[in-house]
Amino acid sequence: MHIISFFLVMLKIVFCYKSQKVQRGSDVSLRCDVPLMSKSSTLHWEKDGEQSPNSTLMYNNSAYIILHTVDERSEGNYYCRLMENGRVQTVRIHTVNVTSYSQNKIHTIYRQSGNNSDVSLIFKSKKIYHRLRWTWEQSPKSQIDLIAVEKGIEVQIKGPIEPGRNSSTTYTGQFFIFHISPVNFNYNGTYRCITETSTYTTTILRTIRVSVEPPDGVLRNQSVVLTCEVSEVTDSVTLVWFRMEGNRGVLVKQQIMTEKNNMLRLTVNLASYETDPLHWQCAVFTENTLRALAPITIS
Known part of the structure:
Protein backbone atom coordinates (compact mmCIF):
# COMPACT_ATOMS: atom_id res chain seq x y z
CA MET A 1 0.00 0.00 0.00
CA HIS A 2 2.84 2.37 0.80
CA ILE A 3 4.52 1.64 -2.51
CA ILE A 4 1.34 2.38 -4.47
CA SER A 5 0.78 5.68 -2.64
CA PHE A 6 4.33 6.77 -3.34
CA PHE A 7 3.90 5.96 -7.02
CA LEU A 8 0.71 8.04 -7.25
CA VAL A 9 2.42 11.06 -5.68
CA MET A 10 5.29 10.84 -8.13
CA LEU A 11 2.84 10.86 -11.03
CA LYS A 12 1.67 14.35 -10.02
CA ILE A 13 5.10 15.89 -10.54
CA VAL A 14 5.35 17.85 -13.80
CA PHE A 15 8.74 17.95 -15.56
CA CYS A 16 9.60 20.55 -18.24
CA TYR A 17 12.92 20.83 -20.07
CA LYS A 18 14.61 23.74 -21.85
CA SER A 19 18.13 24.13 -23.21
CA GLN A 20 20.03 27.31 -24.01
CA LYS A 21 23.46 28.06 -25.51
CA VAL A 22 24.96 31.33 -24.26
CA GLN A 23 28.05 33.44 -24.83
CA ARG A 24 31.01 33.13 -22.52
CA GLY A 25 31.35 36.26 -20.37
CA SER A 26 27.73 37.33 -20.81
CA ASP A 27 24.94 37.51 -18.21
CA VAL A 28 22.13 34.98 -18.46
CA SER A 29 18.65 35.43 -17.03
CA LEU A 30 16.46 32.37 -16.42
CA ARG A 31 12.74 32.53 -15.72
CA CYS A 32 10.45 29.87 -14.35
CA ASP A 33 6.65 30.25 -14.55
CA VAL A 34 4.02 28.16 -12.81
CA PRO A 35 0.26 28.46 -13.36
CA LEU A 36 -0.73 28.94 -9.73
CA MET A 37 0.92 29.38 -6.35
CA SER A 38 -0.70 29.23 -2.91
CA LYS A 39 0.57 31.09 0.15
CA SER A 40 2.04 27.84 1.49
CA SER A 41 4.01 27.02 -1.67
CA THR A 42 7.58 28.02 -2.48
CA LEU A 43 9.41 28.39 -5.77
CA HIS A 44 13.21 28.41 -5.98
CA TRP A 45 16.19 27.64 -8.24
CA GLU A 46 18.76 24.93 -7.58
CA LYS A 47 21.91 23.75 -9.33
CA ASP A 48 23.56 20.42 -8.54
CA GLY A 49 21.21 19.86 -5.62
CA GLU A 50 22.00 23.16 -3.88
CA GLN A 51 20.03 26.39 -3.86
CA SER A 52 21.70 28.83 -6.23
CA PRO A 53 23.53 31.76 -4.61
CA ASN A 54 23.01 33.96 -7.66
CA SER A 55 20.62 36.92 -7.83
CA THR A 56 17.07 35.61 -7.44
CA LEU A 57 13.61 37.13 -7.38
CA MET A 58 10.11 35.74 -6.96
CA TYR A 59 7.26 37.81 -8.34
CA ASN A 60 3.66 36.66 -8.88
CA ASN A 61 3.99 33.08 -10.16
CA SER A 62 7.51 33.46 -11.57
CA ALA A 63 10.99 32.84 -10.21
CA TYR A 64 13.95 34.63 -11.79
CA ILE A 65 17.67 34.01 -11.54
CA ILE A 66 20.61 35.96 -13.02
CA LEU A 67 23.91 34.22 -13.83
CA HIS A 68 26.70 36.80 -14.04
CA THR A 69 29.69 36.44 -16.41
CA VAL A 70 29.03 32.82 -17.36
CA ASP A 71 31.88 30.40 -18.05
CA GLU A 72 32.37 26.63 -17.96
CA ARG A 73 31.51 26.60 -14.23
CA SER A 74 28.06 27.97 -15.09
CA GLU A 75 27.21 25.02 -17.33
CA GLY A 76 24.76 22.40 -16.19
CA ASN A 77 21.16 21.85 -15.21
CA TYR A 78 19.25 24.48 -13.24
CA TYR A 79 16.16 23.17 -11.46
CA CYS A 80 13.18 25.37 -10.66
CA ARG A 81 11.21 23.54 -7.95
CA LEU A 82 7.66 24.30 -6.85
CA MET A 83 7.14 22.93 -3.34
CA GLU A 84 3.68 22.47 -1.80
CA ASN A 85 3.38 21.21 1.79
CA GLY A 86 6.87 19.76 1.63
CA ARG A 87 6.28 17.92 -1.66
CA VAL A 88 7.65 18.70 -5.09
CA GLN A 89 4.83 19.59 -7.49
CA THR A 90 6.68 20.97 -10.53
CA VAL A 91 10.28 20.71 -11.71
CA ARG A 92 11.44 22.83 -14.62
CA ILE A 93 14.92 21.94 -15.84
CA HIS A 94 16.87 24.58 -17.74
CA THR A 95 20.16 23.39 -19.25
CA VAL A 96 22.83 26.05 -19.84
CA ASN A 97 25.65 25.44 -22.34
CA VAL A 98 28.40 28.05 -22.64
CA THR A 99 30.40 28.72 -25.80
CA SER A 100 34.15 28.35 -25.35
CA TYR A 101 34.99 31.57 -27.19
CA SER A 102 33.30 34.92 -27.75
CA GLN A 103 34.88 36.18 -30.95
CA ASN A 104 32.86 38.81 -32.86
CA LYS A 105 30.23 38.84 -30.10
CA ILE A 106 28.50 41.87 -28.56
CA HIS A 107 26.60 41.59 -25.30
CA THR A 108 25.10 44.05 -22.82
CA ILE A 109 25.38 43.63 -19.06
CA TYR A 110 23.99 45.60 -16.10
CA ARG A 111 25.77 46.17 -12.79
CA GLN A 112 24.83 48.01 -9.63
CA SER A 113 27.43 50.62 -8.74
CA GLY A 114 29.03 49.99 -5.36
CA ASN A 115 31.98 48.50 -3.50
CA ASN A 116 30.64 44.94 -3.80
CA SER A 117 29.98 45.07 -7.53
CA ASP A 118 32.41 43.89 -10.19
CA VAL A 119 32.80 43.18 -13.90
CA SER A 120 35.09 40.57 -15.49
CA LEU A 121 35.95 41.25 -19.13
CA ILE A 122 37.21 37.95 -20.52
CA PHE A 123 39.31 37.28 -23.61
CA LYS A 124 39.68 33.62 -24.61
CA SER A 125 40.73 32.59 -28.08
CA LYS A 126 41.53 29.41 -29.99
CA LYS A 127 44.03 31.38 -32.04
CA ILE A 128 47.18 32.94 -30.55
CA TYR A 129 47.39 36.75 -30.60
CA HIS A 130 50.71 38.28 -29.57
CA ARG A 131 49.16 41.47 -28.24
CA LEU A 132 45.79 42.93 -27.31
CA ARG A 133 44.26 45.90 -25.51
CA TRP A 134 41.03 46.72 -23.73
CA THR A 135 39.46 50.06 -24.61
CA TRP A 136 36.59 52.05 -23.12
CA GLU A 137 34.21 54.34 -24.99
CA GLN A 138 31.87 56.19 -22.62
CA SER A 139 30.41 58.34 -25.40
CA PRO A 140 30.77 58.24 -29.21
CA LYS A 141 34.32 58.96 -30.43
CA SER A 142 35.74 58.99 -26.88
CA GLN A 143 37.61 55.69 -27.03
CA ILE A 144 40.62 55.40 -24.71
CA ASP A 145 42.99 52.55 -23.92
CA LEU A 146 42.60 51.01 -20.46
CA ILE A 147 45.15 48.21 -20.51
CA ALA A 148 47.56 46.70 -23.02
CA VAL A 149 49.17 43.27 -22.86
CA GLU A 150 51.79 41.50 -24.95
CA LYS A 151 52.89 37.90 -24.68
CA GLY A 152 55.95 37.67 -22.46
CA ILE A 153 55.89 41.37 -21.52
CA GLU A 154 54.60 43.06 -18.35
CA VAL A 155 51.00 44.33 -18.39
CA GLN A 156 50.70 48.06 -19.16
CA ILE A 157 47.98 50.01 -17.33
CA LYS A 158 47.02 53.03 -19.40
CA GLY A 159 43.55 54.33 -18.52
CA PRO A 160 41.66 55.72 -15.53
CA ILE A 161 40.14 52.34 -14.51
CA GLU A 162 42.71 50.21 -12.70
CA PRO A 163 42.52 46.40 -12.90
CA GLY A 164 40.85 44.66 -9.98
CA ARG A 165 42.35 41.92 -7.82
CA ASN A 166 41.14 39.13 -10.13
CA SER A 167 42.74 40.54 -13.27
CA SER A 168 45.30 38.40 -15.07
CA THR A 169 48.91 39.31 -14.30
CA THR A 170 50.38 37.59 -17.36
CA TYR A 171 49.19 37.07 -20.93
CA ASN A 184 31.36 53.19 -10.30
CA PHE A 185 28.19 54.62 -11.80
CA ASN A 186 30.20 56.52 -14.43
CA TYR A 187 31.91 53.33 -15.66
CA ASN A 188 29.08 52.75 -18.12
CA GLY A 189 30.00 52.54 -21.78
CA THR A 190 31.41 50.20 -24.42
CA TYR A 191 34.42 48.00 -23.65
CA ARG A 192 36.27 46.41 -26.56
CA CYS A 193 39.00 43.81 -26.67
CA ILE A 194 41.16 44.66 -29.70
CA THR A 195 43.88 42.39 -31.07
CA GLU A 196 46.57 43.36 -33.56
CA THR A 197 44.13 42.59 -36.39
CA SER A 198 40.57 43.48 -35.25
CA THR A 199 38.04 43.87 -32.45
CA TYR A 200 37.68 40.46 -30.83
CA THR A 201 34.74 40.99 -28.45
CA THR A 202 32.57 43.87 -27.21
CA THR A 203 30.82 44.35 -23.87
CA ILE A 204 28.33 47.17 -23.28
CA LEU A 205 28.05 48.05 -19.59
CA ARG A 206 25.00 49.79 -18.14
CA THR A 207 25.21 50.83 -14.49
CA ILE A 208 22.40 51.33 -11.97
CA ARG A 209 22.36 52.86 -8.52
CA VAL A 210 19.88 53.08 -5.69
CA SER A 211 19.72 55.58 -2.85
CA VAL A 212 17.55 56.54 0.11
CA GLU A 213 16.82 59.98 1.52
CA PRO A 214 17.68 60.76 4.24
CA PRO A 215 20.87 58.67 3.75
CA ASP A 216 21.91 58.27 7.40
CA GLY A 217 18.88 56.41 8.75
CA VAL A 218 15.35 57.55 9.51
CA LEU A 219 13.09 57.91 12.51
CA ARG A 220 9.69 56.34 12.95
CA ASN A 221 6.95 58.21 11.05
CA GLN A 222 9.55 60.06 9.00
CA SER A 223 9.05 60.24 5.23
CA VAL A 224 11.49 58.40 2.96
CA VAL A 225 12.37 58.73 -0.74
CA LEU A 226 13.85 55.80 -2.67
CA THR A 227 15.55 56.47 -6.01
CA CYS A 228 16.69 54.03 -8.69
CA GLU A 229 18.68 55.33 -11.65
CA VAL A 230 20.08 53.73 -14.80
CA SER A 231 23.08 55.25 -16.57
CA GLU A 232 21.89 54.96 -20.16
CA VAL A 233 19.05 53.58 -22.26
CA THR A 234 19.21 52.76 -25.96
CA ASP A 235 16.20 50.45 -26.08
CA SER A 236 13.12 50.24 -23.92
CA VAL A 237 13.95 49.43 -20.28
CA THR A 238 11.52 49.01 -17.39
CA LEU A 239 12.54 50.02 -13.87
CA VAL A 240 10.54 48.41 -11.06
CA TRP A 241 10.59 49.02 -7.31
CA PHE A 242 9.78 45.91 -5.28
CA ARG A 243 9.17 45.76 -1.54
CA MET A 244 10.71 42.48 -0.49
CA GLU A 245 9.06 39.89 1.74
CA GLY A 246 11.82 37.31 1.94
CA ASN A 247 12.72 36.70 -1.70
CA ARG A 248 9.18 37.53 -2.84
CA GLY A 249 8.77 40.91 -4.49
CA VAL A 250 5.67 43.05 -4.04
CA LEU A 251 5.43 45.52 -6.92
CA VAL A 252 5.11 49.11 -5.70
CA LYS A 253 5.96 51.20 -8.77
CA GLN A 254 7.26 50.74 -12.31
CA GLN A 255 8.07 52.91 -15.30
CA ILE A 256 9.27 52.34 -18.87
CA MET A 257 12.44 54.25 -19.76
CA THR A 258 13.42 55.18 -23.31
CA GLU A 259 16.02 57.44 -24.93
CA LYS A 260 13.44 60.22 -24.84
CA ASN A 261 13.35 60.28 -21.02
CA ASN A 262 15.29 63.23 -19.65
CA MET A 263 15.65 61.64 -16.21
CA LEU A 264 16.38 57.91 -16.22
CA ARG A 265 15.24 57.39 -12.64
CA LEU A 266 12.29 56.03 -10.69
CA THR A 267 11.41 57.30 -7.22
CA VAL A 268 9.14 55.99 -4.47
CA ASN A 269 7.86 58.30 -1.73
CA LEU A 270 7.03 56.60 1.56
CA ALA A 271 4.87 58.78 3.78
CA SER A 272 6.09 57.12 7.00
CA TYR A 273 8.65 54.56 8.03
CA GLU A 274 7.68 51.42 9.92
CA THR A 275 9.57 50.11 12.95
CA ASP A 276 11.20 47.06 11.31
CA PRO A 277 13.91 47.34 8.62
CA LEU A 278 12.40 47.41 5.15
CA HIS A 279 14.13 45.59 2.30
CA TRP A 280 13.63 46.87 -1.24
CA GLN A 281 14.97 45.96 -4.66
CA CYS A 282 15.08 47.92 -7.87
CA ALA A 283 14.76 45.57 -10.83
CA VAL A 284 15.75 46.26 -14.43
CA PHE A 285 13.79 44.48 -17.15
CA THR A 286 14.22 44.50 -20.91
CA GLU A 287 10.96 43.15 -22.30
CA ASN A 288 10.21 40.25 -19.94
CA THR A 289 13.84 39.49 -19.11
CA LEU A 290 15.24 40.40 -15.70
CA ARG A 291 18.63 42.05 -16.27
CA ALA A 292 19.66 43.34 -12.84
CA LEU A 293 18.65 43.63 -9.20
CA ALA A 294 19.81 46.45 -6.93
CA PRO A 295 18.91 45.92 -3.24
CA ILE A 296 18.66 48.57 -0.54
CA THR A 297 17.57 48.43 3.10
CA ILE A 298 15.96 51.21 5.11
CA SER A 299 17.18 51.14 8.68
Missing part, protein backbone atom coordinates in the same frame (compact mmCIF):
# COMPACT_ATOMS: atom_id res chain seq x y z
CA THR A 172 49.41 33.63 -22.53
CA GLY A 173 48.43 34.74 -26.02
CA GLN A 174 45.02 33.09 -25.77
CA PHE A 175 43.53 34.11 -22.39
CA PHE A 176 43.28 37.29 -20.33
CA ILE A 177 40.85 38.70 -17.74
CA PHE A 178 40.44 42.43 -17.11
CA HIS A 179 38.62 42.66 -13.77
CA ILE A 180 36.93 45.90 -12.64
CA SER A 181 36.06 46.30 -8.96
CA PRO A 182 34.42 48.32 -7.55
CA VAL A 183 32.09 49.46 -10.33
Whole structure:
Protein backbone atom coordinates (compact mmCIF):
# COMPACT_ATOMS: atom_id res chain seq x y z
CA MET A 1 0.00 0.00 0.00
CA HIS A 2 2.84 2.37 0.80
CA ILE A 3 4.52 1.64 -2.51
CA ILE A 4 1.34 2.38 -4.47
CA SER A 5 0.78 5.68 -2.64
CA PHE A 6 4.33 6.77 -3.34
CA PHE A 7 3.90 5.96 -7.02
CA LEU A 8 0.71 8.04 -7.25
CA VAL A 9 2.42 11.06 -5.68
CA MET A 10 5.29 10.84 -8.13
CA LEU A 11 2.84 10.86 -11.03
CA LYS A 12 1.67 14.35 -10.02
CA ILE A 13 5.10 15.89 -10.54
CA VAL A 14 5.35 17.85 -13.80
CA PHE A 15 8.74 17.95 -15.56
CA CYS A 16 9.60 20.55 -18.24
CA TYR A 17 12.92 20.83 -20.07
CA LYS A 18 14.61 23.74 -21.85
CA SER A 19 18.13 24.13 -23.21
CA GLN A 20 20.03 27.31 -24.01
CA LYS A 21 23.46 28.06 -25.51
CA VAL A 22 24.96 31.33 -24.26
CA GLN A 23 28.05 33.44 -24.83
CA ARG A 24 31.01 33.13 -22.52
CA GLY A 25 31.35 36.26 -20.37
CA SER A 26 27.73 37.33 -20.81
CA ASP A 27 24.94 37.51 -18.21
CA VAL A 28 22.13 34.98 -18.46
CA SER A 29 18.65 35.43 -17.03
CA LEU A 30 16.46 32.37 -16.42
CA ARG A 31 12.74 32.53 -15.72
CA CYS A 32 10.45 29.87 -14.35
CA ASP A 33 6.65 30.25 -14.55
CA VAL A 34 4.02 28.16 -12.81
CA PRO A 35 0.26 28.46 -13.36
CA LEU A 36 -0.73 28.94 -9.73
CA MET A 37 0.92 29.38 -6.35
CA SER A 38 -0.70 29.23 -2.91
CA LYS A 39 0.57 31.09 0.15
CA SER A 40 2.04 27.84 1.49
CA SER A 41 4.01 27.02 -1.67
CA THR A 42 7.58 28.02 -2.48
CA LEU A 43 9.41 28.39 -5.77
CA HIS A 44 13.21 28.41 -5.98
CA TRP A 45 16.19 27.64 -8.24
CA GLU A 46 18.76 24.93 -7.58
CA LYS A 47 21.91 23.75 -9.33
CA ASP A 48 23.56 20.42 -8.54
CA GLY A 49 21.21 19.86 -5.62
CA GLU A 50 22.00 23.16 -3.88
CA GLN A 51 20.03 26.39 -3.86
CA SER A 52 21.70 28.83 -6.23
CA PRO A 53 23.53 31.76 -4.61
CA ASN A 54 23.01 33.96 -7.66
CA SER A 55 20.62 36.92 -7.83
CA THR A 56 17.07 35.61 -7.44
CA LEU A 57 13.61 37.13 -7.38
CA MET A 58 10.11 35.74 -6.96
CA TYR A 59 7.26 37.81 -8.34
CA ASN A 60 3.66 36.66 -8.88
CA ASN A 61 3.99 33.08 -10.16
CA SER A 62 7.51 33.46 -11.57
CA ALA A 63 10.99 32.84 -10.21
CA TYR A 64 13.95 34.63 -11.79
CA ILE A 65 17.67 34.01 -11.54
CA ILE A 66 20.61 35.96 -13.02
CA LEU A 67 23.91 34.22 -13.83
CA HIS A 68 26.70 36.80 -14.04
CA THR A 69 29.69 36.44 -16.41
CA VAL A 70 29.03 32.82 -17.36
CA ASP A 71 31.88 30.40 -18.05
CA GLU A 72 32.37 26.63 -17.96
CA ARG A 73 31.51 26.60 -14.23
CA SER A 74 28.06 27.97 -15.09
CA GLU A 75 27.21 25.02 -17.33
CA GLY A 76 24.76 22.40 -16.19
CA ASN A 77 21.16 21.85 -15.21
CA TYR A 78 19.25 24.48 -13.24
CA TYR A 79 16.16 23.17 -11.46
CA CYS A 80 13.18 25.37 -10.66
CA ARG A 81 11.21 23.54 -7.95
CA LEU A 82 7.66 24.30 -6.85
CA MET A 83 7.14 22.93 -3.34
CA GLU A 84 3.68 22.47 -1.80
CA ASN A 85 3.38 21.21 1.79
CA GLY A 86 6.87 19.76 1.63
CA ARG A 87 6.28 17.92 -1.66
CA VAL A 88 7.65 18.70 -5.09
CA GLN A 89 4.83 19.59 -7.49
CA THR A 90 6.68 20.97 -10.53
CA VAL A 91 10.28 20.71 -11.71
CA ARG A 92 11.44 22.83 -14.62
CA ILE A 93 14.92 21.94 -15.84
CA HIS A 94 16.87 24.58 -17.74
CA THR A 95 20.16 23.39 -19.25
CA VAL A 96 22.83 26.05 -19.84
CA ASN A 97 25.65 25.44 -22.34
CA VAL A 98 28.40 28.05 -22.64
CA THR A 99 30.40 28.72 -25.80
CA SER A 100 34.15 28.35 -25.35
CA TYR A 101 34.99 31.57 -27.19
CA SER A 102 33.30 34.92 -27.75
CA GLN A 103 34.88 36.18 -30.95
CA ASN A 104 32.86 38.81 -32.86
CA LYS A 105 30.23 38.84 -30.10
CA ILE A 106 28.50 41.87 -28.56
CA HIS A 107 26.60 41.59 -25.30
CA THR A 108 25.10 44.05 -22.82
CA ILE A 109 25.38 43.63 -19.06
CA TYR A 110 23.99 45.60 -16.10
CA ARG A 111 25.77 46.17 -12.79
CA GLN A 112 24.83 48.01 -9.63
CA SER A 113 27.43 50.62 -8.74
CA GLY A 114 29.03 49.99 -5.36
CA ASN A 115 31.98 48.50 -3.50
CA ASN A 116 30.64 44.94 -3.80
CA SER A 117 29.98 45.07 -7.53
CA ASP A 118 32.41 43.89 -10.19
CA VAL A 119 32.80 43.18 -13.90
CA SER A 120 35.09 40.57 -15.49
CA LEU A 121 35.95 41.25 -19.13
CA ILE A 122 37.21 37.95 -20.52
CA PHE A 123 39.31 37.28 -23.61
CA LYS A 124 39.68 33.62 -24.61
CA SER A 125 40.73 32.59 -28.08
CA LYS A 126 41.53 29.41 -29.99
CA LYS A 127 44.03 31.38 -32.04
CA ILE A 128 47.18 32.94 -30.55
CA TYR A 129 47.39 36.75 -30.60
CA HIS A 130 50.71 38.28 -29.57
CA ARG A 131 49.16 41.47 -28.24
CA LEU A 132 45.79 42.93 -27.31
CA ARG A 133 44.26 45.90 -25.51
CA TRP A 134 41.03 46.72 -23.73
CA THR A 135 39.46 50.06 -24.61
CA TRP A 136 36.59 52.05 -23.12
CA GLU A 137 34.21 54.34 -24.99
CA GLN A 138 31.87 56.19 -22.62
CA SER A 139 30.41 58.34 -25.40
CA PRO A 140 30.77 58.24 -29.21
CA LYS A 141 34.32 58.96 -30.43
CA SER A 142 35.74 58.99 -26.88
CA GLN A 143 37.61 55.69 -27.03
CA ILE A 144 40.62 55.40 -24.71
CA ASP A 145 42.99 52.55 -23.92
CA LEU A 146 42.60 51.01 -20.46
CA ILE A 147 45.15 48.21 -20.51
CA ALA A 148 47.56 46.70 -23.02
CA VAL A 149 49.17 43.27 -22.86
CA GLU A 150 51.79 41.50 -24.95
CA LYS A 151 52.89 37.90 -24.68
CA GLY A 152 55.95 37.67 -22.46
CA ILE A 153 55.89 41.37 -21.52
CA GLU A 154 54.60 43.06 -18.35
CA VAL A 155 51.00 44.33 -18.39
CA GLN A 156 50.70 48.06 -19.16
CA ILE A 157 47.98 50.01 -17.33
CA LYS A 158 47.02 53.03 -19.40
CA GLY A 159 43.55 54.33 -18.52
CA PRO A 160 41.66 55.72 -15.53
CA ILE A 161 40.14 52.34 -14.51
CA GLU A 162 42.71 50.21 -12.70
CA PRO A 163 42.52 46.40 -12.90
CA GLY A 164 40.85 44.66 -9.98
CA ARG A 165 42.35 41.92 -7.82
CA ASN A 166 41.14 39.13 -10.13
CA SER A 167 42.74 40.54 -13.27
CA SER A 168 45.30 38.40 -15.07
CA THR A 169 48.91 39.31 -14.30
CA THR A 170 50.38 37.59 -17.36
CA TYR A 171 49.19 37.07 -20.93
CA THR A 172 49.41 33.63 -22.53
CA GLY A 173 48.43 34.74 -26.02
CA GLN A 174 45.02 33.09 -25.77
CA PHE A 175 43.53 34.11 -22.39
CA PHE A 176 43.28 37.29 -20.33
CA ILE A 177 40.85 38.70 -17.74
CA PHE A 178 40.44 42.43 -17.11
CA HIS A 179 38.62 42.66 -13.77
CA ILE A 180 36.93 45.90 -12.64
CA SER A 181 36.06 46.30 -8.96
CA PRO A 182 34.42 48.32 -7.55
CA VAL A 183 32.09 49.46 -10.33
CA ASN A 184 31.36 53.19 -10.30
CA PHE A 185 28.19 54.62 -11.80
CA ASN A 186 30.20 56.52 -14.43
CA TYR A 187 31.91 53.33 -15.66
CA ASN A 188 29.08 52.75 -18.12
CA GLY A 189 30.00 52.54 -21.78
CA THR A 190 31.41 50.20 -24.42
CA TYR A 191 34.42 48.00 -23.65
CA ARG A 192 36.27 46.41 -26.56
CA CYS A 193 39.00 43.81 -26.67
CA ILE A 194 41.16 44.66 -29.70
CA THR A 195 43.88 42.39 -31.07
CA GLU A 196 46.57 43.36 -33.56
CA THR A 197 44.13 42.59 -36.39
CA SER A 198 40.57 43.48 -35.25
CA THR A 199 38.04 43.87 -32.45
CA TYR A 200 37.68 40.46 -30.83
CA THR A 201 34.74 40.99 -28.45
CA THR A 202 32.57 43.87 -27.21
CA THR A 203 30.82 44.35 -23.87
CA ILE A 204 28.33 47.17 -23.28
CA LEU A 205 28.05 48.05 -19.59
CA ARG A 206 25.00 49.79 -18.14
CA THR A 207 25.21 50.83 -14.49
CA ILE A 208 22.40 51.33 -11.97
CA ARG A 209 22.36 52.86 -8.52
CA VAL A 210 19.88 53.08 -5.69
CA SER A 211 19.72 55.58 -2.85
CA VAL A 212 17.55 56.54 0.11
CA GLU A 213 16.82 59.98 1.52
CA PRO A 214 17.68 60.76 4.24
CA PRO A 215 20.87 58.67 3.75
CA ASP A 216 21.91 58.27 7.40
CA GLY A 217 18.88 56.41 8.75
CA VAL A 218 15.35 57.55 9.51
CA LEU A 219 13.09 57.91 12.51
CA ARG A 220 9.69 56.34 12.95
CA ASN A 221 6.95 58.21 11.05
CA GLN A 222 9.55 60.06 9.00
CA SER A 223 9.05 60.24 5.23
CA VAL A 224 11.49 58.40 2.96
CA VAL A 225 12.37 58.73 -0.74
CA LEU A 226 13.85 55.80 -2.67
CA THR A 227 15.55 56.47 -6.01
CA CYS A 228 16.69 54.03 -8.69
CA GLU A 229 18.68 55.33 -11.65
CA VAL A 230 20.08 53.73 -14.80
CA SER A 231 23.08 55.25 -16.57
CA GLU A 232 21.89 54.96 -20.16
CA VAL A 233 19.05 53.58 -22.26
CA THR A 234 19.21 52.76 -25.96
CA ASP A 235 16.20 50.45 -26.08
CA SER A 236 13.12 50.24 -23.92
CA VAL A 237 13.95 49.43 -20.28
CA THR A 238 11.52 49.01 -17.39
CA LEU A 239 12.54 50.02 -13.87
CA VAL A 240 10.54 48.41 -11.06
CA TRP A 241 10.59 49.02 -7.31
CA PHE A 242 9.78 45.91 -5.28
CA ARG A 243 9.17 45.76 -1.54
CA MET A 244 10.71 42.48 -0.49
CA GLU A 245 9.06 39.89 1.74
CA GLY A 246 11.82 37.31 1.94
CA ASN A 247 12.72 36.70 -1.70
CA ARG A 248 9.18 37.53 -2.84
CA GLY A 249 8.77 40.91 -4.49
CA VAL A 250 5.67 43.05 -4.04
CA LEU A 251 5.43 45.52 -6.92
CA VAL A 252 5.11 49.11 -5.70
CA LYS A 253 5.96 51.20 -8.77
CA GLN A 254 7.26 50.74 -12.31
CA GLN A 255 8.07 52.91 -15.30
CA ILE A 256 9.27 52.34 -18.87
CA MET A 257 12.44 54.25 -19.76
CA THR A 258 13.42 55.18 -23.31
CA GLU A 259 16.02 57.44 -24.93
CA LYS A 260 13.44 60.22 -24.84
CA ASN A 261 13.35 60.28 -21.02
CA ASN A 262 15.29 63.23 -19.65
CA MET A 263 15.65 61.64 -16.21
CA LEU A 264 16.38 57.91 -16.22
CA ARG A 265 15.24 57.39 -12.64
CA LEU A 266 12.29 56.03 -10.69
CA THR A 267 11.41 57.30 -7.22
CA VAL A 268 9.14 55.99 -4.47
CA ASN A 269 7.86 58.30 -1.73
CA LEU A 270 7.03 56.60 1.56
CA ALA A 271 4.87 58.78 3.78
CA SER A 272 6.09 57.12 7.00
CA TYR A 273 8.65 54.56 8.03
CA GLU A 274 7.68 51.42 9.92
CA THR A 275 9.57 50.11 12.95
CA ASP A 276 11.20 47.06 11.31
CA PRO A 277 13.91 47.34 8.62
CA LEU A 278 12.40 47.41 5.15
CA HIS A 279 14.13 45.59 2.30
CA TRP A 280 13.63 46.87 -1.24
CA GLN A 281 14.97 45.96 -4.66
CA CYS A 282 15.08 47.92 -7.87
CA ALA A 283 14.76 45.57 -10.83
CA VAL A 284 15.75 46.26 -14.43
CA PHE A 285 13.79 44.48 -17.15
CA THR A 286 14.22 44.50 -20.91
CA GLU A 287 10.96 43.15 -22.30
CA ASN A 288 10.21 40.25 -19.94
CA THR A 289 13.84 39.49 -19.11
CA LEU A 290 15.24 40.40 -15.70
CA ARG A 291 18.63 42.05 -16.27
CA ALA A 292 19.66 43.34 -12.84
CA LEU A 293 18.65 43.63 -9.20
CA ALA A 294 19.81 46.45 -6.93
CA PRO A 295 18.91 45.92 -3.24
CA ILE A 296 18.66 48.57 -0.54
CA THR A 297 17.57 48.43 3.10
CA ILE A 298 15.96 51.21 5.11
CA SER A 299 17.18 51.14 8.68
